[in-house]
Amino acid sequence: MKTTGLHVGEPAPGVAKTDPIIVADHITRRFGGLTAVDVDHIEIPRGAITALIGPNGAGKTTLFNLLTGFDQPDSGKWTFDGSGISGIPAFKVARKGQVRTFQLTKALALLTVLDNMKLGAKGQRGESLFRALFPFIWRKQEAEIEERALVLLERFKLLEKKDDYAASLSGGQRKLLEMARALMSEPTLVMLDEPMAGVNPALTQSLLDHILGLKEQGMTVLFVEHDMHMVRHIADWVIVMAEGRIVAEGDPHEVMANPAVIDAYLGAHHDEDLGEIESETQSAIKELADDDADEVKH
Numbered sequence: 642m643k644t645t646g647l648h649v650g651e652p653a654p655g656v657a658k659t660d661p662i663i664v665a666d667h668i669t670r671r672f673g674g675l676t677a678v679d680v681d682h683i684e685i686p687r688g689a690i691t692a693l694i695g696p697n698g699a700g701k702t703t704l705f706n707l708l709t710g711f712d713q714p715d716s717g718k719w720t721f722d723g724s725g726i727s728g729i730p731a732f733k734v735a736r737k738g739q740v741r742t743f744q745l746t747k748a749l750a751l752l753t754v755l756d757n758m759k760l761g762a763k764g765q766r767g768e769s770l771f772r773a774l775f776p777f778i779w780r781k782q783e784a785e786i787e788e789r790a791l792v793l794l795e796r797f798k799l800l801e802k803k804d805d806y807a808a809s810l811s812g813g814q815r816k817l818l819e820m821a822r823a824l825m826s827e828p829t830l831v832m833l834d835e836p837m838a839g840v841n842p843a844l845t846q847s848l849l850d851h852i853l854g855l856k857e858q859g860m861t862v863l864f865v866e867h868d869m870h871m872v873r874h875i876a877d878w879v880i881v882m883a884e885g886r887i888v889a890e891g892d893p894h895e896v897m898a899n900p901a902v903i904d905a906y907l908g909a910h911h912d913e914d915l916g917e918i919e920s921e922t923q924s925a926i927k928e929l930a931d932d933d934a935d936e937v938k939h
């Protein structure tokens with residue numbers, strides 16, 4: 642079920658939201674002479690699924706890294722749930738309830754599925770001092786963490802794999818594990834980085850259902866994705882970036898029909914034959930247009 646009534650006024654870049662969970666101003670991040678992110682104002686609607694899309698190199702991942710404290714901006718301020726979190730390190734951001742998924746790194750792939758889950762809960766209360774002073778309470782907390790991990794693994798159909806190395810999982814199962822691990826810290830905002838990348842079609846629906854499930858449970862979801870089918874099917878709101886800036890925002894269908902978005906994807910090659918210069922994102926836009934045409938026919 643799509644969530645509507647998210648914005649106030651015309652859906653232009655930076656438009657105000659009725660109930661924003663993130664409000665950010667004047668964020669810039671430069672790498673040498675390159676300005677990777679230059680966002681004047683952005684608001685993420687609470688309780689909805691927002692897609693952040695844009696061509697390769699648009700600055701989506703950099704913006705994700707900034708908002709979650711994994712990178713520091715050259716300028717900018719933002720709030721999460723009403724409290725200022727700009728410049729706060731990632732583990733503190735996560736404690737406040739804003740988590741992001743990570744690609745399963747080599748090191749994590751060499752841990753079991755269950756250990757990966759337990760790591761997702763670390764940085765909450767299990768500090769070493771706490772452990773030393775209150776071993777009894779600490780053990781109780783460990784037991785609670787394991788219990789929560791098992792419940793989540795069951796929900797994500799990974800329980801049978803709990804003692805396997807994460808490296809042995811398929812691409813889709815890894816994505817499920819990344820999402821399940823993020824949920825260990827009981828977040829209010831879940832940020833997913835390309836949740837569909839490397840997922841085979843058999844697991845696509847299950848992943849989509851899990852993401853919709855997060856919203857049903859009251860969480861806010863923000864994801865970066867190149868897969869336009871996914872954007873269209875589950876996003877309530879779409880924000881488009883190009884060259885570090887936000888170039889369009891709105892409902893998925895309206896955004897896809899927006900000339901600024903088509904321009905952002907096609908860039909200087911606008912008038913050329915798409916067949917010759919086709920890239921991942923260009924073919925995605927074409928697929929989407931085909932989908933829309935199919936829908937009109939039916």
Ligand SMILES: Nc1ncnc2c1ncn2[C@@H]1O[C@H](COP(=O)(O)OP(=O)(O)OP(=O)(O)O)[C@@H](O)[C@H]1O
Nearest residue numbers: 672675676677695696697698699700701702703704
């Ligand atoms: N650590 C870094 N050092 C130097 N340049 C960087 C760094 N990280 C990102 N960039 C540059 O910043 C720009 C934005 O990159 P970013 O990865 O944020 O884009 P993106 O929209 O996530 O792209 P993609 O869809 O390909 O993942 C790119 O030109 C990239 O080369």
